[in-house]
Amino acid sequence: MMKTVFKLFAAVILLSNQALYADDEWHELISDHFILRTDTNLEKAKETIEKLEKYRFTIGAITNADLSADYSPPLVVYAFEKTKRFRRVFGITGGTAGFYIPFEDGAISMLTLEEGDETWSLDGLRVLFHEYSHHILHQYSPLQYPRWYDEGFGEYLAMTDFDGDKVIIGRPAVHRFPNLKSPGSWLKLETLLQSKGEYIGAIGGATSRKRLKTKNYIFQQYSQGWLTTHFFQSSDKYQKKLNAYLQGINRPGSDIDKEFKKAFGKSYAKMDKEIKRYWYNRELPSYVIDLKGQIPEIEYKVRKLNEHEVKIMEPEARYLAGGSAEEIADHIKVFEEALSNDVRPADLNLYLAELALRSKDWDKAEHYINILLAEKSDHAPALTLKTELMKRGKQLKELAKDQQKAVRKATITALKADQTYVPGLMAYARLFMEEGTKVTDNALDVMETVRFLVPDVDSAKILQVRMLAKAGKVADAKAHAQKLIDWASSSRQRKRYEDLLEEVEEKATLTASAN
Incomplete structure (x- = not known):
């Protein structure tokens, strides 16, 4: 009964919000690397997408990453003019100004463009800058970054500003100051x-360190991570030593304490004092890079959304952010109505095909997939969904031999349609995990491509380890699993990877016994 009441209340809220935003004006701006949908004014929308493209170029310039080889789909961004609306749409009650989620088929970001009332408030664009730095660095760097530096460097870059062709790097992350105002409550540098x-x-319901159970330590980790990164990046003395340290702790079996001493030549306590002195003196220098003549001309298309498309902005944003199972029926209704008004048929037919598969409505799924393929015969997402449709919710081994053969053929067709479409690559790789199927070198190469394209997707990390083990490359599988354990973000994640390593070892033992 409670659930029914909630649903009725939600429906009332939905209707009232539709009335409240009846005069909505949304625009879609599409550049080479971003799709921005926003209800802010057009001038600010243009400024936002230009900043995003400039920021992407800047990260490449200062990290020497060759971004010309970026095969990731454009990042889809929903930018709400008002924080209140942003938080209502996603059911956020805290101080969150934005979020970023990497999915197999591409990343999505939702944010507010409204600046906070307080000096230390964080706006959504800074959040996106922070997360996008992870997107680039995790993909192009061969190193695993320690959490303090990964988040600290993200905060450091998030404060980037632009003045024409000039880029200002290193401005203070004022929103982190409240956590730094009492150095006596800081984490020890050694702990950090x-x-x-x-x-x-x-974090996420899991405790990484039993002796530090308060969530405030996460904020402390981000704040001190930013300050420590700022300290190192601003020091000619320590920049090269920092790089040596990061490379050192990435060596298998390295001792993090010994690598610190080796790289910096001093104890944690002495370095801690230097960083605190840096904070007390409020040095925090920023620097300017003149990129005149280096930043390519930023081109983008602008489209004002019609009234029918405006109506789907909120539900589409929720759906793309991973909408819940309870919302499936509502999403189907909204998208079907929009499709009847000719709103973005390519996107909506795809959404409806996905939703039909989730609902196990095979006939509808086939209907929408066929529409997509009639329009574009090599539509990789539709071809990949077709392979799922052919299985009708069953495992491949549960199908008849001729059906299995047809699924394999369809999966290869999907792969050939777009060799950068990760769900298609993953579907192909999973074929080799079927019983009686040998894992080929080509299949392992496909998984390497997947790991490059989506370095932070957990399912891809785990599949790669299992494929290596099944291919008989047990030492490589164990090394990959151990690396996942060493760099796990929480105790829960570490346990998952430890179980994976145990699985690899058990299967290797069974194989050896059988031989």
Whole structure:
């Protein structure tokens, strides 16, 4: 009964919000690397997408990453003019100004463009800058970054500003100051650095370190991570030593304490004092890079959304952010109505095909997939969904031999249609995990491509380890699993990877016994 009441209440809220935003004006701006949908004014929308493209170029310039080889789909961004609306749409009650989620088929970001009332408030664009730095660095760097530096460097870059062709790097992350105002409550530098890949404290319902159970330590980790990164990046003395340290702790079996001493030539306590002195003196220098003549001309298309498309902005944003199972029926209704008004048929037919598969409505799924393929015969997402449709919710081994053969053929067709479409690559790779199927070198190469394209997707990390083990490359599988364990972000994630390693070892033992 409670659930029914909630649903009725939600429906009332939905209707009232539709009336409230009846005069909505949304625009879609599409550049080479971003799709921005926003209800802010057009001038600010243009400024936002130009900043995003400039920021992407800047990250490449200062990290020497060759972004010309970026095969990722454009990042889809929903930018709400008002924080209140942003939080209502996603059911956010805290101080969150934005979020970013990497999915197999591409990343999505939702944010507010409204600046906070307080000096230390964080706006959504800064959040996206922070997360996008992870997107680039995790993909192009061969190194695993310790959590303090990964988040600290993200905060450091998030404060980037632009003045024409000039880029200002290193401005203070004022929103982190409240956590730094009392150095007596800081984490010890030793604790900060030894956390390696972990978030310190409780995050996502898991506790990484039992002795640090308060969630405040996560904020402390971000804040001190930013300050420590700022300290190192601003020091000619320590920049090269920092790089040596990061490379050192990435060597298999390395001792994090010994690598610190080796790289910096001093104790944690002495370095801690230097960083605190840096904070007390409020040095925090920023620097300017003149990129005149280097930044390519930023081109983008602008489209004002019609009234029918405006109506789907909120539900589409929720759906793309991973909408819940309870919302499936509502999403189907909204998208079908929009499709009847000719709103973005390519996108909506795809959404409806996905929703039909989730609902096990095979006839509808086939209907929408066929529409997509009639329009574009090599539509990789539709071809990949077709392979799922052919299985009708069953495992491949449960199908008849001729059906299995047809699924394999369809999966290869989907792969050939777009060799950068990750769900298609993953579907192909999973074929080799079927009983009686040999894992080929080509299949392992496909998984390497997947790991490059989506370095932070957990399912891809685990599949790669299992494929290596099944291919008989047990040492490589164990090394990959151990690396995942070493750099796990929480105790829960570490346990999952430890179980994976145990699985690899058990299967290797069974194989050896059988032989």
